[in-house]
Amino acid sequence: MGVLGAQGKVGQAICAAVEAAADLEFVAGVDKGEDLAAFSAAGAQVVVDFTHPDVVMGNLKWLVEHGIHAVVGTTGFDAGRLDEVRSWLAGQPEVGVLIAPNFAIGAVLSMRFAEQAARWFESVEVIELHHPNKADAPSGTAYRTAGIIAAARAEAGVGPSPDATTTELEGARGADVDGVRVHSVRLAGLVAHQEVLFGTQGETLTIRHDSIDRNSFAPGVLLGVRRIGALPGLTVGLDPLLDL
Amino acid sequence: MGVLGAQGKVGQAICAAVEAAADLEFVAGVDKGEDLAAFSAAGAQVVVDFTHPDVVMGNLKWLVEHGIHAVVGTTGFDAGRLDEVRSWLAGQPEVGVLIAPNFAIGAVLSMRFAEQAARWFESVEVIELHHPNKADAPSGTAYRTAGIIAAARAEAGVGPSPDATTTELEGARGADVDGVRVHSVRLAGLVAHQEVLFGTQGETLTIRHDSIDRNSFAPGVLLGVRRIGALPGLTVGLDPLLDL
Amino acid sequence: MGVLGAQGKVGQAICAAVEAAADLEFVAGVDKGEDLAAFSAAGAQVVVDFTHPDVVMGNLKWLVEHGIHAVVGTTGFDAGRLDEVRSWLAGQPEVGVLIAPNFAIGAVLSMRFAEQAARWFESVEVIELHHPNKADAPSGTAYRTAGIIAAARAEAGVGPSPDATTTELEGARGADVDGVRVHSVRLAGLVAHQEVLFGTQGETLTIRHDSIDRNSFAPGVLLGVRRIGALPGLTVGLDPLLDL
């Protein structure tokens, strides 16, 4: 397999993970300004792309045209971009492309479980906890998680979480994301953590994900590399590879 | 709907929950020594049985023969008993029977999520925490959870959780249930709680269930009552009703 | 010992706790409209008052004048009322009065530990979690806890918790109580819970208190009854009895 942006922080971590995996072989790395032909020359079957929204479409087009599967963690894919990738793949029916916003398996499972649990509890709230250097609150993951929960509840006809608050100090009850309350904690000593709390009469269910290492995407990327050859077409999100 | 053992603790809680539910109507209760015919007389379509292993088979046979659906929380169902129930149902193709060891939705979801997550993490351990009057350690639920996890890992070819312990004070590393370490905490002020901890490089996923009320089975029982009419034959466990 | 408001919910719980304690004896209970003289007639040495702000001052004055120690959980004591109690006690130097806003030992210890830890961490936030029928957010305890932490940090010259948030969905970062962020979760299945999170480079310290029973004040009240005879004058808060 090959890596785009191999000299970058993420690229290096992926190279290290591939090296530690007995069943995978790193054959080529390409960085900014270098020629993609290195991948075909080296016989790469899968290429990982954690680059930049500005260049990822060009990379992907080239890979698909050259019959090379792609595992993509680069951000910035909207519906239009996904359709464009699908159109390229239409002409290459044996090629697989995996595009995922999150490769941390724990985070992906958390969201999936939250979606499955959502309709079975009266109440739900999300607490996300991060290091104090984070600029946005709530985190993108919390935002997405709350949206998924809200959609699952709406589909099942579950009403809003009960809440008798009449006197609130501004902000105490958190932010409202599609009717789901989200609380953002910023604390030195933390990295990236999230808790989804579900509750009904007499019982609560908590799904907590803790990430203390920016390399926690590596196992998910390797999973993608191993599986994408058997998944022709476009796959969005890691979920379909998790056999849930 | 009707309730067997309506005067018992569990029966009373179910009656109260049914009363609070706008879409269900309690029509008959039968206790020890009373005649099951009260159910047919009252036109009960579903009967809930939280009685005793000694009498549950007689109850079930009667209900099936009279075309009444059953939701059963009574314990003591082994493979032989389940087969017997199936044989009765063969002659009554429109009748549904739900037999579940646990009706707490949070507990059922916890086990299901643990099963789904099991193969994706290097490490897994279970901590169950209960009030100090509990006689057995680990709890039945923890035992079952560890077994489900172990089976899922075995099926996926995942090896044992890494553990470099060379010096152990006896018992520190917990009990070994099919290769999964289980720790039992007994503490005043607790009721019934369980945490399943999964970990891999840089991230952990925790699924925690807290039950502080012995009535937490009620929503699951009501779900069974509502759905069993549309599920002819024998259903074991609440999972199939949770649309996972 | 005696109990004021013995027929009330709290009064009954205290009577039950006293009955279960081998070293204490219940000698008299007085309810609304009944004569306080029952206490002196029965030889009560200590009387517990969980009544109402409207009547507690009258009760206390009578008890102090009759040389009976008092343990008071009734709310509504401001500086003026406390001074008035002190003036009564000046003339009865052997009598002790304990007035405490919170008798749950775990809650009192939590606040005390939070105060002690406050100055040693860069960051601190408070999460309080309650049942969804609660009207105010944050809870009174969270409010008080944040205030205590803020005062301890100010005294030690600790600056504000670091926070790089530039994009916030309204409310995500919680309420600001004297510079300490407080988050209020409302969830079915919960009773009363609080977490104080402290963090500094590479480590966090969490102090969590869970209360699932409205009788968790009982051990604190009994502690007060046992100790107040040796504590002449006015004692405010349970802390001085906890030998910290």
Next chain:
Amino acid sequence: MGVLGAQGKVGQAICAAVEAAADLEFVAGVDKGEDLAAFSAAGAQVVVDFTHPDVVMGNLKWLVEHGIHAVVGTTGFDAGRLDEVRSWLAGQPEVGVLIAPNFAIGAVLSMRFAEQAARWFESVEVIELHHPNKADAPSGTAYRTAGIIAAARAEAGVGPSPDATTTELEGARGADVDGVRVHSVRLAGLVAHQEVLFGTQGETLTIRHDSIDRNSFAPGVLLGVRRIGALPGLTVGLDPLLDL
């Protein structure tokens, strides 16, 4: 200030922390085989020693004799060694030596709070959770914490934690350290974590410490460096510097 073992892992972390502190100045580092005279030559007022039990006594004797305060994280101090240090200090009444087994402020506070809370709860158990490469179970910190709790309970006349377990799968109830149950979890994705759980009727108090960085000793060492000049004689443990 100066650092012994300045080129070692811990030494480098301390040098970095000192550099980041505006009020402290690094003047000299001495490594294995180098001359301690560098400290006096550079005018070091305090020297930090994270070296080895084999050499620490020689270092300390020299520092005390030269009127230099010492902050020591090296292990291996038994009663005999502590007495020897005291005898050196007797002749140098203005010199201060701080010897501490743990400089992580969060860990020190956790133990202290556990000690203070110990007598007020019926039940107590300790759960420590570490990365799976750890050789000993329980951890040294958990061992020490349980011992401190047991001593505090014994002193207050508190009996054993209630436990009705009659059927136990071997190891489920953890290890017994002076009557306190200790559970050791080993999980990929964790670093070093500990929870002390206290419980009594209807309430629990949890003190949790999470350390995800081996440099979490740095703030405690700097605190020692800043304060030791004002603490002549021998100080054992960080507690006396925490103004508890």
